Amino acid sequence: MLTTIATTVGLLVWLGLMFAVSRGAEVPYAEFILSYAMIFALATGFLTLLLGFFTHRLRRKRAPDSIRRFASIVGMLPWTIYAALFLFSK
16 A cells, blocks of 8 residues: 555656646756656556555455555556657657
8 A cells, every 4th residue: 555655646746747847837857857756656556566466366355446446546557657658759
């Protein structure tokens, strides 16, 4: 659950900074911060998916379906955003 929260915070930082830059705000080192926020979100998203898979397999009492779905969506979201940015950049 901690990796899910970290991924969400990383995505919110990235989204907020992207919004500020697109509105014309002068943010020093914006591209540097954006790249590291995306890398952080990708890494924690991967950990969310990996740990979710292992806990689903190893726990005796399963987590509620809503929590597993939310964690899966949050874990895949940075990868989906990154793929969309890659595909539409050309």
